[in-house]
Amino acid sequence: MVEKWFVKNKKVDFKKVSIKYGVSELISKLIINRDITEDNMIKNYINPSIEKLHDASEMKDIKKAVNILKDKIKSQSKIRIVGDYDVDGVISVYILYTSLKKCGANVDYEIPDRIKDGYGINKDIIFKANEDGVDTLLTCDNGISAIDQIKYAKELGMTVIVTDHHDIPFVEDENGIRTFISSEADAIVNPKQIECKYKFDRICGAGVAFKLIQLLFNEMDIKKEESFKLIEFVAIATVCDVVDLIDENRIFVKNGLAMINKTTNLGLKALINATNMYDKEISTYHLGFVIGPCINASGRLDSAKRGLRLLLSEEEEQARILADELVELNNERKDMTLEGVEKAIDIVESTNIKNDKVFLIYISEVHESLAGIIAGRIREKYNVPTIILTKAENGAKGSGRSIEEYNMFEELIKCKELLDKFGGHPMAAGLSLKEENIDKLREKLNKNTILTEEELIPKVTIDLALNLDYINYDMINDLEVLEPFGKGNSKPLFGAKNICVIKAMVLGKNNNVLKLKLKTELGKIIDGIYFGDINEFENTIINKYGNEELHKLYDGQYNSVNIDFIFYPSINEYNGVSNIQLIIQNYR
Template sequence: MAERWFVKNIKANYKQIAQKYGITEFMSKLIINRDITNDEVIRSYVNPSLERLRNASDMKDLDKAVNILKEKIQLNKKIRIVGDYDVDGVISIYILYTALVKCNAKVDYEIPDRIKDGYGINKDIIQQAKEDGVDTILTCDNGISAIEAIKYAKDLGMTVIVTDHHDIPFVEDENNNRKFISSEADAIVNPKQEDCRYKFKQLCGAGVAFKLIQVLYEKFNIDKEEAFKLVEFLAIATVCDVVDLVDENRIFVKKGLELINNTSNLGLMELLRECELNEKKLSVYHLGFIIGPCINASGRLDTAKVGLQLLLSKEEEEAVTLAKGLVRLNEERKEMTMKGVETAIEIVEMNGMINDKVLVIYIPDVHESLAGIIAGRIREKYNAPTLVITKSEKGVKGSGRSIEEYNMYEELIKCKDLLQNFGGHPMAAGFSLQEENIDEFRRRLNRNTDLKDEDLLRKVTIDCALPLDSISYDLINDIERLEPFGKANSKPLFAEKNVNLIKAVVLGKNRNVLKLKVKTKLNKVIDAIYFGDIYEFEEEVSNKYGKEELLKLYDGVYNGIMMDLVFYPNVNEYNGNTSIQIVVQNYR
């Protein structure tokens, strides 16, 4: 796939920054490249510690919410937490439930069913709570846009506290001016509210719940270390909800990983064992691609309560059974996803959609909970905004994943007359419509878009040119200090032009790893490893240099193959030996 390579070139006084924060100039450059320029944020970035967390009471309505909860607990009123069925929702409930139990609250929880209830709190859930004698509803990871449902709860005489991190709903007048709307809830805690002076707006749902708990514990004279113990769970939600890994989120994930690696939570221990991770040092990858999806699988294919029960389990036998069940469900989900992705690719390539700028793919029989995952995979393959639609109980439902150049939420607003429901943000959205409107929806999205061909080229952003000869263990240590990597704190990438490849060998049981030896400008030899499409690599080499040269490369015989490489350096540890190697991300 064609790519555009960019080298970041931000002007700054790196020497001065290095002196001020006690870091190297190289590290200063990488930090500035990530748009981290505010003094306070740089300090917390260089030394992430729980002591650097922001003051929770700055969040609008947070103290008010805590005071209501304290009063309800003292009056022994029944509190019900209503969360969401994804990882962030499950962990938000876990954090609130664990903390409220610790404060001796009379508390239980409810999670909407993805298929039956759909997202967020609704009238049925409120009606049921009323019948169960619930006095106070506490939402997490949802509730900001439940205007009608919350009005209903208030009419029934209930107290409602909302904790959420989603965008604030609005109505538009005829001139497209937006007026933000809010519900009648007794307290609304969400840093994205216009008049909230909390500086960091990118918390996930569990992050907002955690800030509430910090103050609740203070009110009940519980040691703040007890709140910090919940950070290991918060790290999972923060990674899985793909929020920016800077500021407080970076602290949560960095500290949370340290805690998870020594977790005493029975459910988590069993899940790690079941996923064969109990001997490994866990990283962001393990949270985002192994642990998170297992917790998520129950909300997709069964009920999200299973994931929550796992984290709450007190008996080893129960934890083992639930962990095994979740891993099995996740395997099933992976298989269903793979089939869905194959079908989607077939539809795009057989139905002449390959020239569409915005891909709208209808797969009636795919499980509706997998539409978003499939949309994400297709977006990765074609680097185009992708919306996957499936049949649901009432009409059809869809989920979209976008690219930086396309604000999906804003584009859906332009088609709102075709949609029954929709919501989301620039990079992802959910919606529902009638089946007969799908073709018109596809036409309209493509007609409205001002995406150009070059917007659909994959962008490769390089931090700086880095001669292979200047890679050292110290430099790699500097890069490692920037971890954990993720959204808004991407893994640094470097490039060098005209690198001579001198030997290649294909490894791995699926023959999916290419190990190279490359020559530096000072004639040193270092190892390089590539995990991409090997067949495509061989094609490109053969087309440019001929089959002969490719064979020489595999034989380790002198050849003329030169490439520009984009890579990141790391340390390879094998059989007790350590050496520097580069991991090749892109080549040309």
């Protein structure tokens, strides 16, 4: 796929920044490149200590929520937590449930079933809670949009506290003017509310739950260190909910990772063992691509309560059994996802869909919980906004994933007459509609779009061009100050032009790793590792230099192959020997 490469070019005196904050000029440039420019943000970025967390009491309605909970704990009124079935929802329930228990509350929990109940609190859950004698409903990672549901709970005489982090719902008049709406809940804790004065509104649902507990523990005279113990769980939710790893989120994840690597939670330890990570330093990668998906798999293919029970385990054997079950569920989910991705690619390649600027793909047999993952994979492959729909009980249901240039939520608003339900934000959305409206929706989305061919070309942004001879162990170790990496704090990428490649080798048990020997301007040899499509790499070389040069490359003979690379420098340790290697992201 053709790509456009850009170099970030911020006009800042990096030397001055470097001296002021005591970091190298390279690090100061990389921090500024991430739009971290305000004095306090830079200080918190370089030293993200727990003491720098914002004051929880500044969040709208949080004191009101704490006072209600204190009264309910004192009177032993029955509290039921209602969560969500993804990682953020499960962790939010864990934080609230264990903490309220510690305060002596009469509390239990409910997590909706993804297929049967759908997202968020619903009337059936409220009706059942009322029958069970529940006095107070406490939502987490949901509830901000549950206007009618909360009205129903209030009619039944229940107390309702909402904790959420999703966008505030609104109604729009014919002139496109929006009025934001809120429910009749007794307290609504969500930093995205316009009236909320909290300093950072991009925390996840578990982050909001943690803030509530921080304040509750303070009111209940429980040491603040007890709330800090929850940060390892907030870190998992923060990474898995793909919120920006800046400001308070960076504090959660940086400190949480240190705790996770020494965790005493039996469920988490069992999951680390079951995924063969017991001898590894757990990083954001492991949270986002190993631990998170296993917890998520229970909510996708079974009940999210299984993932919660793992974290609540008090016996090693029970934790081991649950961890093994989650790993097995996740393996099943991976196989089903791969099958779905292959079907989606086949549909794109064999139909007129491939000419669309917005892909709407209907695969009746795909498990509806996997639609979003498959949409994400197709979006990555083609760099086109993608919605995957599957057969549901009453029509079709699905999820979409977008590109920066296309606000998927806004575009769906323009087609709302074809949809039964929809929600989301610029980069992702969920929707349901009647089957007879699928083709109409595809047609309308593509007719409405003003996406240009130019905007559909993938863009790769490089932090700076870097001479390979400047790379050394000190520089690579220096980069560690930027970790943890994730959304909003991406791993730095460097570019080098016209690099002489003297040898290529295919490695890995599945022959899926390409190792390259690269020659620097000063004649040093440095290793490069590429995990992408090796066939495509070979075809690129053949098209430019011919078959013979590719053979020379594999034979390590003198050749004329020169390539531009985008990479991240790292240190590879193997059998006690360490050497510098470049993790190659892109080439041309």
